[in-house]
Structures are given as structure tokens and as C-alpha cells.
Amino acid sequence: xxxxxxxxxxxxxxxxxxxxxxxxxxxxxxxxxxxxxxxxxxxxxxxxxxxxxxxxxxxxxxxxxxxxxxxxxxxxxxxxxxxxxxxxxxxxxxxxxxxxxxxxxxxxxxxxxxxxxxxxxxxxxxxxxxxxxxxxxxxxxxxxxxxxxxxxxxxxxxxxxxxxxxxxxxxxxxxxxxxxxxxxxxxxxxxxxxxxxxxxxxxxxxxxxxxxxxxxxxxxxxxxxxxxxxxxxxxxxxxxxxxxxxxxxxxxxxxxxxxxxxxxxxxxxxxxxxx
Ligand SMILES: Nc1ncnc2c1ncn2[C@@H]1O[C@H](COP(=O)(O)OP(=O)(O)OP(=O)(O)O)[C@@H](O)[C@H]1O
Ligand SMILES: [Mg+2]
Numbered sequence: 001x002x003x004x005x006x007x008x009x010x011x012x013x014x015x016x017x018x019x020x021x022x023x024x025x026x027x028x029x030x031x032x033x034x035x036x037x038x039x040x041x042x043x044x045x046x047x048x049x050x051x052x053x054x055x056x057x058x059x060x061x062x063x064x065x066x067x068x069x070x071x072x073x074x075x076x077x078x079x080x081x082x083x084x085x086x087x088x089x090x091x092x093x094x095x096x097x098x099x100x101x102x103x104x105x106x107x108x109x110x111x112x113x114x115x116x117x118x119x120x121x122x123x124x125x126x127x128x129x130x131x132x133x134x135x136x137x138x139x140x141x142x143x144x145x146x147x148x149x150x151x152x153x154x155x156x157x158x159x160x161x162x163x164x165x166x167x168x169x170x171x172x173x174x175x176x177x178x179x180x181x182x183x184x185x186x187x188x189x190x191x192x193x194x195x196x197x198x199x200x201x202x203x204x205x206x207x208x209x210x211x212x213x214x215x216x217x218x219x220x221x222x223x224x225x226x227x228x229x230x231x232x233x234x235x236x237x238x239x240x241x242x243x244x245x246x247x248x249x250x251x252x253x254x255x256x257x258x259x260x261x262x263x264x265x266x267x268x269x270x271x272x273x274x275x
Contacts, residue, residue: 003028003063003203004049004172010057011044011227018044020227022058026172026205026220031198033206033214035238036224037248042207043085045224046174049205050082051075062172079171083161083178085207091150095141095160098149099132102167135163139193155186162193172203179210191216215239223247 002025011019019041026032034042047053049060051072059068062078081102090098133145139159144152149160158178165173175194179187187210194217197204208214214221215235223231223238225247231238238244 001028001064002026003030004205005061005064006049006058007061008058009045009048009055009060011041011048011053012056017227019048019055019224022224022227022229024222024229024232026203028171028203029198029201030219031194031204031206031217033208033218033221034224035208035211035214035221036230040224041227042224043176044227046082046176046205046207049075049174050080076168079169080174081165081168081170081172082174083158083165083176085176085180087154087157087161089149089157089160093149095144095147095149095152095156096129096132096136098160099135099163099167100128102164103128103132132163132167135166136160138166138196139163140189155182158182159193162197166197166202170202172205173197174205174207176207177209178206179208179213187213211239 004026006025007023009019009022010017022045034045036042044053048055051067051070051074054069059066061067062075062080065078067075067078090101093101136142136145139162141156141159141163144156144160149157152160158181162173162175162178178194179190182190191213194204194206194213198217206214206218218235221231221233221235221238222229223241223244230247231241231244233241
């Protein structure tokens with residue numbers, strides 16, 4: 001049985017089909033990557049898979065339960081967590097408190113505990129802090145346990161988002177460009193973290209332009225182009241698919257690039273893919 005299954009999914013913005021007639025299934029425990037040129041519909045798809053957008057067509061089934069049209073909190077409650085392409089950190093909170101928000105979302109720790117001076121609630125609060133600290137260590141943030149989040153480097157904040165998502169004890173974790181903005185060493189360390197998430201039993205959906213990372217960690221890769229499935233399969237199949245190379249390189253070398261003007265990025269990605 002698949003963990004997540006999508007049937008004929010579509011999302012229109014005005015006249016633009018950001019996602020169109022998309023069907024795929026993700027096996028439990030897999031690292032399932034979604035790639036494609038800028039504007040291909042990757043973030044829109046993650047927004048559909050977390051209930052942020054309602055689909056214009058199709059169905060989303062999680063553990064064979066139909067979640068189509070449900071609110072984001074219901075997706076979260078079923079065990080779907082995510083990180084964002086643009087960081088969504090609460091900068092007025094400490095790093096640890098950012099992770100604790102994930103725990104609160106899971107309703108393990110009562111927010112009231114800070115206000116009520118019940119010993120039981122105070123113990124729960126302490127346990128919550130300790131669990132959050134443990135997750136920070138798990139993602140490699142042991143040096144930031146007492147940091148304020150706005151004093152942390154970018155790479156550490158990306159990990160902090162992963163820790164916060166993990167704090168909701170997800171079955172499925174959606175990562176939107178976790179390597180973007182990281183230096184090469186930090187990006188290499190992500191391979192290890194994604195591998196460990198998978199070992200922990202968390203199924204991972206990875207949206208990423210860093211092809212070295214994608215090709216290294218993925219069990220399956222879905223290639224989107226103009227919102228549609230262009231190819232799907234393991235890394236070796238996808239990386240040698242002429243349609244995929246064409247999607248990246250083909251239009252990047254013409255002046256009328258559909259990549260939002262981001263030719264450099266498209267070419268860099270295409271060149272990486274052909275290595
Ligand atoms: N909220 C929105 N309103 C209108 N159009 C949108 C909206 N979100 C996305 N789009 C359009 O849908 C298409 C897919 O965009 P999306 O952000 O999903 O692409 P992406 O694959 O994540 O790109 P990138 O690699 O640049 O992050 C684009 O044409 C985009 O302009
Ligand atoms: Mg995106």
C-alpha cells in the first residue's frame with residue numbers, strides 16, 4: 001500500500017495550469033524527489049499536499065484516506081509536515097522554542113502549562129523542552145541549544161525548520177529546496193540527514209534543484225514540466241532521459257526562456273544533471 005497517492009491532481013491559477021492531471025504514488029519509507037525547471041509546479045504541488053491550496057481537480061489520498069479539500073491542520077494531524085522554500089522561522093523566539101512550536105502543534109505539550117503553575121504541567125513543559133533539545137541535536141544543532149533564532153546562520157535555520165517539522169512526529173515530511181542557499185559542505189551534510197530521516201521511518205518528499213543531492217538520496221524521482229509529469233523513476237533512468245535534459249536545457253538556451261528569466265539556474269541544473 002502506498003503512503004500517499006495522488007490521482008489526476010490539478011491546480012489552476014487563472015488561466016495557468018500550475019499542476020495538471022498529475023498521478024503518482026509514494027511508498028512508505030521512500031525518499032521521493034520532485035524536480036523540474038523553475039515554475040514547473042513543485043511548490044504548488046507541496047501546497048496541495050499540505051492542504052494550503054485546494055485542488056481544481058483530482059484527489060489526494062493519504063494512507064488510502066481521502067484528504068482532498070481538507071484544511072491544512074487536518075493534513076498536519078494525519079502526519080504530514082513540511083519545510084518552506086522561503087524560511088518560515090519565528091525570529092522573535094529562541095531556536096528551542098521554534099522546535100517546541102512543532103510539539104505544541106501535536107498537542108503533546110499544553111501551551112497553558114507556562115501560565116498555570118501545576119507541577120504536572122511544569123513537568124510536561126520540561127519534557128517538551130528536552131524533546132525539542134533532542135531533536136535539535138538530531139539535526140546537528142547541538143551548538144545552538146541556547147541561541148536566539150535571529151542570530152543563527154542560514155544553514156542552521158534550514159535545519160531548525162527540519163527539527164520543527166520533525167517535532168510533529170510526521171509520517172511524511174515535505175522538504176522544499178532544503179539545500180538552496182547552503183554552502184557545499186552544508187549541502188553534503190544534508191544527504192546524511194535525509195538518509196537518517198528515512199532510517200527513522202519518515203517518508204521524505206524532496207523538492208530540490210541540487211542534482212547531486214537528488215541523484216544521491218532518492219528512491220524515485222518525479223520530473224515536472226509545466227505542471228505535468230514528464231518522467232518518473234529511479235535516478236539512473238531519469239538522469240539519462242532525453243526529455244528531462246531537454247526540459248532543463250532546451251529552452252534555457254533560447255532568449256524566450258520560460259524559466260522566469262532564471263537562465264543561469266536552469267543551465268547550472270542542466271549541466272549538473274549531465275555530469
Ligand atoms: N499563488 C499563485 N498565484 C498565481 N500563480 C501562481 C501562484 N503560485 C504559483 N503560480 C504559478 O504556477 C506555476 C508554478 O509555480 P511554482 O511556484 O509551483 O513552481 P516551482 O516549480 O516551485 O518553481 P521554483 O523552482 O522557481 O521554486 C508558475 O507559473 C507560477 O507563476
Ligand atoms: Mg518552488
